[in-house]
Amino acid sequence: MDQRIGSSSQPLKGEPVKGAGFDPAFIPGITAPATQPEPEPADARPTAGADAEDAKPANPEPAEASAEPADGGPEQEEESAPEDGAPTFEASDRRARFAADRRGVRLRLDEEDCEFRWDEIAAVETESARFGKRFTITVHTPDRRWYPIEIEATSRSRFAEWESQLDAVLDAYFEEA
Secondary structure, three states, rough: OOOOOOOOOOOOOOOOOOOOOOOOOOOOOOOOOOOOOOOOOOOHOOOOOOHHHHOOOOOOOOHHHHOOOOOOOOHHHHHHHOOOOOOOOEEEOOOOEEEEEOOEEEEEEEOEEEEOOOOHHEEEEHHHOOOOOEEEEEEOOOOOEEEEEEEEOOOOHHHHHHHHHHHHHHHHHOOOO
């Protein structure tokens, strides 16, 4: 008599292992582990042939009613033509770039970049190094996150110029809540 307690012919199925070993973006206590999307059942997928016609939306949007013109219209115009007399600020070096204008603030470091609208910003802080030519600009968001960027100036005399230009942009566009 070969009886095993708690055994069955089915293999044990456990919950998949989650955590930093399988998801590099996982930080315990801060982020939830990534979940895998559930596969679609085969009968729910559209098939080629006559059924594919049924899979199209009933009211397709006309081409002329699309939100953005085919030539890239408004987005390109905003990039290339700033308003006359509107204050703008831009500082950059070989690795970093900081730009502020009527649309908001853009940061770029190497190949990474981020953009903030003015309503997403709680504060903008500047700091110059006591020695050296590094100028630090930090963007603070309402959810207590901050994004610092260091820009190396050609000379320390640029710091005062950058401060005044950035102040003009902040006075024009940034509203404290």
